[in-house]
Amino acid sequence: MERTDPPERLDLLQGTLDMLVLQTLQWGPQHGYAIAQMIRVQSSEALQVETGSLYPALHRLQKQKFVKSEWRTSDANQRAKFYTLTAAGRKQLLRERGRWAQLVAAIGGVLDPGTAKG
Amino acid sequence: MKLLDRILRRDRDEDLAAEIQAHLAMAERDKVEGGDDPVTARFAARKEFGNVTLVTEATRRSWGGVWRERAADVAHDIRYAIRTLRRSPGYALIVIAVLSLGISANVVVFTLFKAIALTPIPNVAGSARLGVLVARTDAGRIMPLSLPDFRELRAQGRTLHDFAGTSMEAYSLGLGTHGERVFGEMVTGNYFQVLGIHARLGRTLQPSDDVVPGGHPVVVIADRLWQDTFASDPAIVGRTIRINAHPFTIVGVAEPGFQGSIVSLRIGLFVPVMMQPQLRGIDLLSAREMPLLWGLGRPLAGSSTEAELLSAHLDAGQPARAVRQRATVIPIWRSPYGAQTYMLPAILLLAVMGMLLMLIVCANVSNLVLVRAVGRRGELAARMALGASRPRILRLLFVESVVLAIPAAAIGVVLARALGPLMGDDTVASIAPVPVGMELSADWTVVAFAVLVACASAVVFGFFPALRTSRLDLGAVMKDDLSPRGGSRSRVRNVLVIAQVAVSLLLLVGAGLVLRSLEAARTANVGFDPRHVASASIDLTPNGYDAARGREFYQRLLEAIRRQPGVESAALTGVLPLTLVDSNSVQTDVEGYAPRRDEDMRFLFNRVSPGYFATLRIGLIAGRDFRRSDSVDTQPVAIVNETMARRFWRTPEGALGQRVHLEEGGRWRTVVGVVRDIKYARVTEDPRPALYRPFEQSYVAAMTLHVRSSDQERALLPRIRSAVQSLDPNLPILNAGMLADQIRIALTVFAMAADTLLAFGLIAVLLTALGTFGLVSYAAKQSTHEIGIRIAIGANRGALVRGFLGRGLRLGAVGAACGVAAAALVTSWLSTLLYGVTPIDGVSFAGASAIVLTTVALASLVPAWRASRTDPIAALRHR
Numbered sequence: 001m002e003r004t005d006p007p008e009r010l011d012l013l014q015g016t017l018d019m020l021v022l023q024t025l026q027w028g029p030q031h032g033y034a035i036a037q038m039i040r041v042q043s044s045e046a047l048q049v050e051t052g053s054l055y056p057a058l059h060r061l062q063k064q065k066f067v068k069s070e071w072r073t074s075d076a077n078q079r080a081k082f083y084t085l086t087a088a089g090r091k092q093l094l095r096e097r098g099r100w101a102q103l104v105a106a107i108g109g110v111l112d113p114g115t116a117k118g
Numbered sequence: 119m120k121l122l123d124r125i126l127r128r129d130r131d132e133d134l135a136a137e138i139q140a141h142l143a144m145a146e147r148d149k150v151e152g153g154d155d156p157v158t159a160r161f162a163a164r165k166e167f168g169n170v171t172l173v174t175e176a177t178r179r180s181w182g183g184v185w186r187e188r189a190a191d192v193a194h195d196i197r198y199a200i201r202t203l204r205r206s207p208g209y210a211l212i213v214i215a216v217l218s219l220g221i222s223a224n225v226v227v228f229t230l231f232k233a234i235a236l237t238p239i240p241n242v243a244g245s246a247r248l249g250v251l252v253a254r255t256d257a258g259r260i261m262p263l264s265l266p267d268f269r270e271l272r273a274q275g276r277t278l279h280d281f282a283g284t285s286m287e288a289y290s291l292g293l294g295t296h297g298e299r300v301f302g303e304m305v306t307g308n309y310f311q312v313l314g315i316h317a318r319l320g321r322t323l324q325p326s327d328d329v330v331p332g333g334h335p336v337v338v339i340a341d342r343l344w345q346d347t348f349a350s351d352p353a354i355v356g357r358t359i360r361i362n363a364h365p366f367t368i369v370g371v372a373e374p375g376f377q378g379s380i381v382s383l384r385i386g387l388f389v390p391v392m393m394q395p396q397l398r399g400i401d402l403l404s405a406r407e408m409p410l411l412w413g414l415g416r417p418l419a420g421s422s423t424e425a426e427l428l429s430a431h432l433d434a435g436q437p438a439r440a441v442r443q444r445a446t447v448i449p450i451w452r453s454p455y456g457a458q459t460y461m462l463p464a465i466l467l468l469a470v471m472g473m474l475l476m477l478i479v480c481a482n483v484s485n486l487v488l489v490r491a492v493g494r495r496g497e498l499a500a501r502m503a504l505g506a507s508r509p510r511i512l513r514l515l516f517v518e519s520v521v522l523a524i525p526a527a528a529i530g531v532v533l534a535r536a537l538g539p540l541m542g543d544d545t546v547a548s549i550a551p552v553p554v555g556m557e558l559s560a561d562w563t564v565v566a567f568a569v570l571v572a573c574a575s576a577v578v579f580g581f582f583p584a585l586r587t588s589r590l591d592l593g594a595v596m597k598d599d600l601s602p603r604g605g606s607r608s609r610v611r612n613v614l615v616i617a618q619v620a621v622s623l624l625l626l627v628g629a630g631l632v633l634r635s636l637e638a639a640r641t642a643n644v645g646f647d648p649r650h651v652a653s654a655s656i657d658l659t660p661n662g663y664d665a666a667r668g669r670e671f672y673q674r675l676l677e678a679i680r681r682q683p684g685v686e687s688a689a690l691t692g693v694l695p696l697t698l699v700d701s702n703s704v705q706t707d708v709e710g711y712a713p714r715r716d717e718d719m720r721f722l723f724n725r726v727s728p729g730y731f732a733t734l735r736i737g738l739i740a741g742r743d744f745r746r747s748d749s750v751d752t753q754p755v756a757i758v759n760e761t762m763a764r765r766f767w768r769t770p771e772g773a774l775g776q777r778v779h780l781e782e783g784g785r786w787r788t789v790v791g792v793v794r795d796i797k798y799a800r801v802t803e804d805p806r807p808a809l810y811r812p813f814e815q816s817y818v819a820a821m822t823l824h825v826r827s828s829d830q831e832r833a834l835l836p837r838i839r840s841a842v843q844s845l846d847p848n849l850p851i852l853n854a855g856m857l858a859d860q861i862r863i864a865l866t867v868f869a870m871a872a873d874t875l876l877a878f879g880l881i882a883v884l885l886t887a888l889g890t891f892g893l894v895s896y897a898a899k900q901s902t903h904e905i906g907i908r909i910a911i912g913a914n915r916g917a918l919v920r921g922f923l924g925r926g927l928r929l930g931a932v933g934a935a936c937g938v939a940a941a942a943l944v945t946s947w948l949s950t951l952l953y954g955v956t957p958i959d960g961v962s963f964a965g966a967s968a969i970v971l972t973t974v975a976l977a978s979l980v981p982a983w984r985a986s987r988t989d990p991i992a993a994l995r996h997r
């Protein structure tokens with residue numbers, strides 16, 4: 001498939017970024033740059049995470065005790081601040097995923113009534 | 119704790135910065151690995167990341183509450199403001215000095231206002247909200263209530279919450295060897311409970327001291343009297359003193375600071391009202407027609423209407439009362455019992471003047487801030503270009519204003535403490551015939567007021583500069599050089615100078631009017647001649663004279679005095695003229711005259727001996743003076759003044775032989791003489807009816823002796839003293855002095871207002887001069903280059919001076935015109951304080967205009983002349 005146009009950028013729904021960040025951290029501790037990269041790559045470039053949203057989100061999650069952070073040296077020998085999911089964070093992720101599934105189902109029902117009935 | 123907080127925050131800031139740096143480094147490395155050259159990679163990484171500052175700000179916002187961030191910002195602004203101001207200490211000092219001058223003037227006025235209106239009765243919580251229960255006649259005269267009326271109203275309980283009764287009198291306090299005149303309150307037993315005043319020693323008066331007429335010879339003394347007269351004797355309770363010659367036992371000393379309930383008067387004694395018959399010699403306790411007490415207490419909601427309802431009842435019970443009265447509650451600031459009713463208008467005037475002065479101060483400071491803002495346009499434009507929002511910049515400017523205003527508030531309070539005594543307490547106390555005491559200390563309300571004024575002025579003087587800044591055209595400023603040259607449009611500054619000129623003219627006109635009133639009042643024809651008249655008051659009550667012996671004493675005293683060499687005439691009078699207080703008035707019937715239902719038939723009266731009118735040089739228009747033969751045994755007679763004669767009998771001659779009846783009993787009195795009007799209580803009063811009775815036919819024990827002498831004034835007083843003491847060595851002489859000095863109290867309010875207004879006016883002119891000087895200097899400095907060129911090509915230096923002078927004078931003329939117009943509009947409000955001048959007084963207006971214009975001319979001339987001395991070479995090279 002030829003890539004002529006960059007994929008359409010999508011704006012994240014309010015609150016969705018927190019979920020994505022938590023989801024990303026499920027695979028292990030990561031620093032801010034890597035989180036942004038992973039979201040971008042995994043969404044096939046559709047989701048561009050603005051640093052101006054990412055860092056406030058990380059710090060907010062830390063304040064809510066859903067993640068914790070520590071300075072570590074990365075594989076590439078670069079010191080960076082790594083964020084780790086906490087137990088509370090895991091629970092929060094499950095909750096948010098549940099809500100997300102409900103939301104998707106509800107919106108799907110509206111858009112495509114046949115599917116919702118089945 | 120705060121420090122820890124700050125350290126933690128600093129750590130977090132550094133942590134965040136490192137985090138972002140790491141992000142950038144990793145992004146850069148990825149790009150290098152992807153094949154970019156290092157420089158491109160660095161820029162690409164930065165571009166991808168976005169605005170580091172904005173990200174930092176956004177992240178920091180997620181840390182804590184918004185208020186915390188704001189507080190940190192403001193703290194930062196304050197630190198920054200202090201740092202910048204420290205770089206221009208001259209500017210900061212001038213601004214603070216000018217501001218503190220204005221603030222101190224306002225603080226002084228506020229302190230006076232507080233003493234009279236906010237805390238009228240020291241030590242009583244919420245005393246400003248107290249209500250005063252009085253009787254009001256249909257003619258609007260306010261009078262105390264009789265004790266029976268008072269008791270009825272209290273039993274009804276619908277006017278005030280539990281209220282106390284009080285009245286004020288001067289008592290003679292006998293201390294064994296000598297007498298002292300002390301003001302006292304005659305109070306009901308619940309007085310101290312209602313006011314919430316405790317005893318410092320012993321006890322206060324109790325309701326149980328208010329039961330049997332004549333049965334409670336107890337007294338509570340004020341703390342100050344205890345200290346001054348009784349040397350803080352710790353064993354004072356239980357001691358017996360003589361008040362009006364009757365023995366009273368001191369049962370307690372009231373708490374320190376409490377000086378009674380008469381606003382700004384120092385009361386020394388508190389006696390139960392049940393002792394009234396002993397103190398005054400006549401029993402008025404059960405007389406329904408004798409005004410005795412007024413009530414004092416906390417008003418119920420809507421108590422005024424309740425009292426009006428009650429009045430119907432009062433009248434219903436009193437069909438025979440001569441004048442219809444209603445019981446009514448008035449707020450304490452309108453009560454005639456104390457200094458408030460004649461002080462408040464003056465204080466209000468001062469407050470308005472103070473605010474005007476503050477306006478000038480603000481205009482002046484605004485000017486200074488503007489000049490500085492021009493120099494800072496570069497800095498501010500840079501801030502805005504870097505993304506500072508407009509509100510953020512305005513906040514910075516406002517914080518700078520407040521940083522200047524707060525120290526000014528502090529200095530203002532201190533300055534006011536130093537200035538306060540000059541126009542308050544002591545000045546009045548030194549001339550007043552009564553002990554004046556006002557609570558003029560600075561408490562938190564004063565400090566709060568100063569801070570409020572400071573912050574309000576910061577808003578006002580920061581307004582124009584901020585307005586200008588918010589209109590800043592970034593491009594123009596950034597392209598242009600950052601020097602002040604671009605800011606030469608000075609319309610705002612012109613307006614500020616015009617405003618200053620106008621307001622200071624207004625203040626000076628006010629000062630001029632009051633000064634001219636004072637002068638007019640000083641030289642006014644008061645109807646009598648106080649010069650060369652000595653005056654001494656004597657009270658025979660404490661020394662146990664009865665009426666017959668008293669008459670004889672006074673007769674012998676007059677004879678002894680008249681025998682003295684140099685004495686032209688001597689006489690006795692019941693009241694002194696021009697003491698600001700309306701002396702006794704009496705309900706009067708005029709034979710053959712039917713007063714209208716609401717006509718005020720209470721007239722001033724005085725009791726005088728033969729020779730009184732000659733001694734004071736009050737002209738006799740018709741009939742005769744009193745004679746020695748007008749005694750108790752002969753026909754009762756009266757002398758009326760011209761106004762009264764013309765009101766009831768059309769001509770002075772027509773009054774002779776007519777008869778009047780005075781309320782407090784006795785027979786009809788025949789009018790035997792008509793005298794000219796004098797000013798009875800105030801210089802500014804309108805003519806009003808007055809009556810005189812012969813002293814012999816209306817004896818009281820306390821009289822004042824007037825002696826007219828061609829002698830040296832100083833020699834007169836000791837001779838009067840020795841004449842009195844040769845008759846009775848134990849008799850105290852009260853208030854001995856020259857009449858001219860004693861009546862000066864009548865001018866006190868004028869004098870105080872005039873002094874203060876003049877001070878305000880002069881400060882205003884000074885500030886205006888400073889403002890004009892600043893404006894013209896600035897204009898001259900800005901055109902140094904131009905002036906240099908003009909001088910170099912041969913311009914006339916005189917013409918240059920004229921140019922700048924003209925500029926200053928044009929502004930001055932416009933300001934003066936505005937000021938005259940404004941003054942013409944507002945001076946009519948002053949009319950209650952004016953005497954002998956119209957509100958549109960030519961002399962005041964012309965004088966004020968002359969002073970202001972001369973000041974403006976001088977203030978422009980100096981910088982103009984300096985500009986014309988510019989050395990063209992230096993001016994041109996400087997650029």
